[in-house]
Amino acid sequence: MKFDYxxxxxxxxxxxxxxRIRQRYPDxxxxxxxxGKRLEERSCPLDNRTVSRCIHCKQCAIVSGVAGSGAxxxxxxxxxxxxxxxxxxxxxxxxxxxPLIDLVKQLDGILTGFADKEYPFYSPSFExxxxxLKYDLHLKTAYIxxxxxxxxxxxxxKLVEYLEREGVNIFTEVGIKDIxxxxxxxxxxxxxxxxxxxxIAVGRNGTPWFVDFCRLNRIELESxxxxxxxxxEIPSAICKQVSETMxxxxxxxxxxxxGDIVRSFCWNNNDAKVCIENNDKVLSVNGYSxxxxxxxxxxxxxxxxxxxxxxxxxxxxxxxxxxxASLSNMISGxxxxxxxxxxxxxxxxxxxxxxxxxxxxxxxxxxxxGDISLAMPKRILDDIIETLDAMNNxxxxxxxxxxxxxxxxxxxxxxxxKFISENFDxxxxxxxxxxxxxxxxxxxxxxxxGLYIADRI
Ligand SMILES: Cc1cc2nc3c(=O)[nH]c(=O)nc-3n(C[C@H](O)[C@H](O)[C@H](O)COP(=O)(O)OP(=O)(O)OC[C@H]3O[C@@H](n4cnc5c(N)ncnc54)[C@H](O)[C@@H]3O)c2cc1C
Numbered sequence: 224m225k226f227d228y229x230x231x232x233x234x235x236x237x238x239x240x241x242x243r244i245r246q247r248y249p250d251x252x253x254x255x256x257x258x259g260k261r262l263e264e265r266s267c268p269l270d271n272r273t274v275s276r277c278i279h280c281k282q283c284a285i286v287s288g289v290a291g292s293g294a295x296x297x298x299x300x301x302x303x304x305x306x307x308x309x310x311x312x313x314x315x316x317x318x319x320x321x322p323l324i325d326l327v328k329q330l331d332g333i334l335t336g337f338a339d340k341e342y343p344f345y346s347p348s349f350e351x352x353x354x355x356l357k358y359d360l361h362l363k364t365a366y367i368x369x370x371x372x373x374x375x376x377x378x379x380x381k382l383v384e385y386l387e388r389e390g391v392n393i394f395t396e397v398g399i400k401d402i403x404x405x406x407x408x409x410x411x412x413x414x415x416x417x418x419x420x421x422x423i424a425v426g427r428n429g430t431p432w433f434v435d436f437c438r439l440n441r442i443e444l445e446s447x448x449x450x451x452x453x454x455x456e457i458p459s460a461i462c463k464q465v466s467e468t469m470x471x472x473x474x475x476x477x478x479x480x481x482g483d484i485v486r487s488f489c490w491n492n493n494d495a496k497v498c499i500e501n502n503d504k505v506l507s508v509n510g511y512s513x514x515x516x517x518x519x520x521x522x523x524x525x526x527x528x529x530x531x532x533x534x535x536x537x538x539x540x541x542x543x544x545x546x547x548a549s550l551s552n553m554i555s556g557x558x559x560x561x562x563x564x565x566x567x568x569x570x571x572x573x574x575x576x577x578x579x580x581x582x583x584x585x586x587x588x589x590x591x592x593g594d595i596s597l598a599m600p601k602r603i604l605d606d607i608i609e610t611l612d613a614m615n616n617x618x619x620x621x622x623x624x625x626x627x628x629x630x631x632x633x634x635x636x637x638x639x640x641k642f643i644s645e646n647f648d649x650x651x652x653x654x655x656x657x658x659x660x661x662x663x664x665x666x667x668x669x670x671x672x673g674l675y676i677a678d679r680i
Contacts, residue, residue: 224254224414224415224416224417225252225416225417225418226252226253226254226392226416226417226418226419227248227251227252227253227418227419227420228240228241228244228251228252228253228254228418228419228420228421228422228680229253229254229255229256229409229416229418229420229421229422230253230254230255230256230421230422230423230424230656231255231256231399231409231421231422231423231424231425231429232255232256232257232258232291232423232424232425232426232429232657232659233255233256233257233259233288233289233290233291233393233395234290234291234292234293234424234425234426234657234658234669235290235291235293235657235666235669235670235673236291236422236424236426236656236657236658236663236669236670236672236673237255237291237422237424237656237657237673238255238290238379238382238383238386238670238673239330239333239669239670239671239673239674239677240422240424240656240673240674240676240677241253241255241386241391241673241677242333242382242385242386242673242674242677243673243674243677243678244677244680245386245389245390245391247677247678252390252392253390253391253392254391254392254393254394254416254418255391255392255393255394256394256397256399256409256411256413256416257288257289257393257394257395257396257397258282258287258396258397258398258399258429259282259284259287259288259289259395259396260282260284260287260288260289260395260396261288261289261393261395262288262289262290262294262376262379262380262383263380264288265284265287265288265289265294266284267280267283267284267285268280269498269499269589276556276557276558276589277499277501277506277557277558277589279501279504280501283428283500283501283502285498285499285500285501285509286426286427286428286500286501286502287428288395289379289383289393289395290376290379290380290382290383291426291428292426292427292428292658293375293379293666294375294376294379296372296375296509296511296666297369297371297372297375297489297491297510297511297512298369298370298371298372298374298375298376298378298666299367299368299369299370299470299471299489299490299666300327300330300331300334300367300368300369300370300666300667300670301327301365301366301367301665301667302324302327302328302331302365302366302367302368302667303320303323303324303327303365303366303667304324304347304364304365304366305320305321305324306363306364306365307363307364307365307473308320308323308324310363310365310473310488310665311663311664311665311666311667311668312662312663312664312665312668312669313661313662313663314662314663314668314671314672314675316662317643317645317647317662318645318675322675323668323671326671326672326674326675327667327668327670327671329671329674330667330670330671330674331368334368334370334378334382334670335368337378337381337382337385338370338374338377338378338381339374339377339378339381342368342369342370342371342374343368343369343470344366344367344368344369345366345367345368345369345468345469345470346366346468346469347362347364347365347366347469348465348468348469349364351465351468351469351472351617352364354617355472355474355617357616358613358616358617359476359477359613360474360475360476360613360614360616360617361474361475361476362472362473362474363473363474363475365473367469367470367471369470371493371494371512371513372511372512372513373513394413396412396413397411397412397413398411398412399411399432400412402421402436404440404650404651404653407419407421407652409421418652419652420652420653420654420680421652421653421654422654422655422656422676423436423649423653423654423655423656423659424655424656424657424659424669424673425657425659426657426658426659426669427502427635427636427658427659427664428502428503429659430541430635430638430659431503433655433659434638437638437640437649440650442640442649442650443640443641443642444638444639444640444641445638445639445641446533446538446539446540446541446638447540447541447635447636447638447639447661448530448531448532448540448636449530449531449540449541449543449544449633449634449635449636450486450526450528450529450530450531450544450633450634451528451529451531451544451547451599451600451603451631451632451633452485452526452527452528452529452603452606452607452632452633453508453526453527453528453595453599453607453628453629453630453631453632454497454508454509454510454524454525454526454527454628454629454632455487455524455525455526455527455611455621455626455627455628455629456497456522456523456524456583456585456586456626456627456628456629457522457523457524457583457620457621457623457626457627458521458522458523458582458583458620459492459493459495459519459521459522459523460620461523461618461619461620461621462490462492462523462618462621465618466490466492466523470490470492471488471489471490471492471525472487472490472618473486473487473488474486474487474614476609476610476613476614478605478606478609478610479609480605480606480609481602481605481606483529483530483602483606484529484530485527485528485529485530485606485607485609485610486527486528486530487525487526487527487610487614488525488526488528489509489510489525489526490510490523490524490525491510491511491512491523491524491525492512492523493512493513493519494512494513494519494520495510495511495512495520495522495523495524495586496510496511496512496520496522496524496586496587497509497510497524497585497586497587497590497629498510498511498587499558499559499587499589502635503545505545505548505549505552505633506548506551506552506557506558506559506631507548507559507631507632507633508559508587508590508629508630508631508632509526509632510524510525510526520586521584522583522584522586524586526632526634527607527610527611527632528632528633528634529602529603529606529607531543531544540635541635541638544633544635545633545635547598547599547600547631547633548631548633550597550598551595551598551599551630551631552631553598554591554593554594554597554598555590555591555593556591558589558590558591559587559589559590559591559629559630559631560590560591560592560593560594560595560598560629560630560631561573561578561585561587561590561591561592561593561627561628561629561630562592562593562594562595562627562628562630563577563578563581563583563624563625563626563627563628564608564611564622564623564624564625564626564627564628565623565624565625565626566594567594567595567596567604567608567628568608570596571594572592572593572594573592573593573594574592574593575592577592578592581625581627582625583623583625583626583627585627587629590629595628595630598630598631599630599631607628608622611626634664636658636661636664638661639660639661639662640655640660640661643655643660643662645679646676646679646680647660647662647672647675647676654676654680656669656672656673656676657669657672657673660672
C-alpha cells in the first residue's frame, strides 16, 4: 500500500496532523498505523472492576489505542499566555511563544467544532497569583478548556469519525517490524506501507520503540529531565474556590531546603479519581475526572512533582525514575502505594486500619496502604512536604493529616533527537511529533505540533 503521508501512532499529534493535511491537500492519501485498539474497543479491566490489580495487558488501554493517551485522560487543554508558554512542553523554544499560542487557539477552535455542547473555559486569577506570591509560590497564568474524560472521549470519537469519513485510513493493532528509510517503506504485521513523508508520533508510551528506531538509524538523542513525586488527593472543598475560577492552579515553588523546583499540575476536580497507568510494566499513578456532575467523588487530585536534571556523567534519568517507581510497585505487591501525609510526617506506615480511619476517602481502591518513604528518595519527600506546607497558606487544609499521597507518580519525557530542524524532521522526509519527540508533554502542545508540521511539511 502506498500513501503520501504515513503517521505511526494515533494520538492527538497524528490526528491533528492528518486533520490539517486533509484540509490543505484534499487529494493527498493519509494512513495512520496504531499499535493499540480502536477507540470504542479500548477498555481497562481495572475500570470494569473485572480485576483488582493491573494485569499488564499487552497494550495498556489507558495510554494506547486510537486517540492515544488523550482518550482516557482529563481532557484539560491549556491555552497558554506568554507567562505559561513553557507549560505542557518545550515547543515555544523551537517555534516561539506567540506562534505556539496561536496554534493552540486554532486547536481549541477545531476541537470545539466537534464538541456536543459548550464545555467550561476557565481564566487565570491575578488576585490568586498575588496571594501566592506572598508565600513565594509562583502561579502560572493560563486559560483552560476542560472537557473531562467523558467529554474528551466524545470529542475524540467525533474527530476520528470525521477523519475516516474524509478518507484517512486508520489501521489498528499494527506491529511495526521494520522501517527502511532509503526505500521509504514500512514492514508491519498489517503488510507493507510505502510513504512519501513519515510522521512518527508514538507518544511517551512509544518512547522505547522510538529510541531503538533512532539508534538503528544513527539519529543522535539527548536525555531529558524527569519529574518524580506523588499524586495528592484532598477533599474538593479545600480547593473549591480556586478550581471554580481557574480549574487548576499551576504552581511552581523553589524549596528552601534544597533549592529544588516542585510543581503542582494535572489537577482534577468535580468527579475526580486517581488511576493507574502502565508504561512498559512500570505502574504509576495519574488522575482524571468526568465533566458530568451527577456522581461526585468529593475529592480533587493533582500531581506534585520535583524536577530532576542530572548533569554529567549520569545519562539515564528515565531509567532512574522507572527504578524508583518499580520500588513502590515492589513494596505494594505489584500495585501503587497510598499514605496519609500525617503518617508520613510521623515516620509511620499507613496500614489498612489507619487508612480506614482517614476522613479523605481514597478513590483508587486498588492502591495499597503503606509507607512511601521506603521507596522514594528522602530529598524528594522533603521537597513535597515543604511545598504542601507552603501551599497550605493559600489553600488552607491542603497539608492536613488525612491528605493522601499516592506513589509513584513519575513523568519521564522522551529523549530529544539532538538535531531537530525547525520543521521537526530528524531524517529526510521523517518527522517526529508529539510527546515522543521530547518537545511536548500535553494535549495542547502535541496537537499544536501536529498542526505546525502539517503546515510546513
Ligand atoms: C491518565 C492521563 C491523564 C492525562 N491528562 C492530561 C490532561 O488533562 N491534559 C493534558 O494536556 N495532558 C494530559 N495527559 C498527557 C497527554 O495525554 C499527552 O501529553 C498527549 O496525549 C500526547 O499526545 P501524543 O499524540 O504525542 O501521544 P499519545 O497520546 O501518547 O499517542 C501515541 C500513540 O502511539 C501509539 N504507539 C506507541 N508506540 C507505537 C508503535 N511502535 N507503533 C504504533 N503505534 C504506537 C500509542 O499506542 C498511542 O496510541 C494525560 C496523560 C495520561 C496518561
